[in-house]
Amino acid sequence: MGSPIRLLLALLCAAPAAPAPSPWEPARAAPGPRLWGDDPRSPPRSPVQVQCQEAQLVVTVHRDLFGTGRLVSAAELSLGPAACRPSRLDPALNTVTFSAGLHECGSTVQITPDSLIYRTLLSYDPSPGSNPAIVRSNPAVIPIECHYPRRDNVSSGSIRPTWSPFNSVLASEERLLFSLRLMNEDWSSERDLSAFRLGDVLNLQAEVGAHSHVPLRLFVDSCVASLGPGAGTEPHYAIIDFNGCLVDGRSDGTSSAFVTPRPRQDVLRFQIDAFRFAGDTRSLIYITCHLKVTPAEQSPDALNKACSFSKARNT
Numbered sequence: 001m002g003s004p005i006r007l008l009l010a011l012l013c014a015a016p017a018a019p020a021p022s023p024w025e026p027a028r029a030a031p032g033p034r035l036w037g038d039d040p041r042s043p044p045r046s047p048v049q050v051q052c053q054e055a056q057l058v059v060t061v062h063r064d065l066f067g068t069g070r071l072v073s074a075a076e077l078s079l080g081p082a083a084c085r086p087s088r089l090d091p092a093l094n095t096v097t098f099s100a101g102l103h104e105c106g107s108t109v110q111i112t113p114d115s116l117i118y119r120t121l122l123s124y125d126p127s128p129g130s131n132p133a134i135v136r137s138n139p140a141v142i143p144i145e146c147h148y149p150r151r152d153n154v155s156s157g158s159i160r161p162t163w164s165p166f167n168s169v170l171a172s173e174e175r176l177l178f179s180l181r182l183m184n185e186d187w188s189s190e191r192d193l194s195a196f197r198l199g200d201v202l203n204l205q206a207e208v209g210a211h212s213h214v215p216l217r218l219f220v221d222s223c224v225a226s227l228g229p230g231a232g233t234e235p236h237y238a239i240i241d242f243n244g245c246l247v248d249g250r251s252d253g254t255s256s257a258f259v260t261p262r263p264r265q266d267v268l269r270f271q272i273d274a275f276r277f278a279g280d281t282r283s284l285i286y287i288t289c290h291l292k293v294t295p296a297e298q299s300p301d302a303l304n305k306a307c308s309f310s311k312a313r314n315t
Helices: none
Strands: 005-010 048-052 056-062 077-079 088-090 095-101 108-111 115-124 140-149 177-183 201-209 216-226 236-240 267-273 284-295
Touching: 048 140, 056 115, 056 140, 077 095, 177 284, 201 216, 201 284, 216 267
Parallel strands: 005 284
Antiparallel strands: 048 056, 056 095, 077 115, 088 095, 108 115, 115 140, 177 201, 201 267, 216 236, 216 284
């Protein structure tokens, strides 16, 4: 069957990852006026400027990266392990700008008691000159960090959300607690191990706790498997899509489906057959799911459903 596959479940954020060691201090966003001098040709006080926005980071690099007067080219700069290329070049200011989503370009996230820290790397890889036998500069790697304060922590490990999303606060202002757990074979308790072999069946249980809140019905809007944290990581594979359709059940030889009937309206169970990504030897797979709720008396509809694929009806 091969080596075991390990799974990491997440609702909003994935597990922390440490950045590669570097002698540079991380470049962080800081308030204040722009750092370039009045003369764009003069070396700036800080060659790298970072803006940490709500859903993306913007990194602006002065082409006089080392303050020597030699301007690096945009083609020699890249962002993150995915080597994302610049999105804008300003010849007047001699600057190169990268704009990337917080989970794009191979960035990682670290969760601390007070912050979410997104990290990536700005890489300088000098191209060979006219004489490839000699070099005039060395490669460089500059760590980039964006720090975001955490709010309303309801985390209990990697399988619970690390903060309450805006749409989880209903009119009564009561906090909802979402969870996503790997269960044992009879669904009686959480599974102790997260390792599986090909041919095994994964039992996943999504649940919402609302205490004294009005009755709620839970749905799994989407689930994506990937080899890195975050649903946008490549490669990725959609397990649940289209607002609650378990599309993994369409694959040949699979029995993936939602479990019916529900034990309660605020609990939803589904099973998927174990898999790994073709052509990749890594055994750790991240599963990121988006959960949502509606009032229990509201009937399921096109945007709020839990549907399994029927091979008999091909629908």
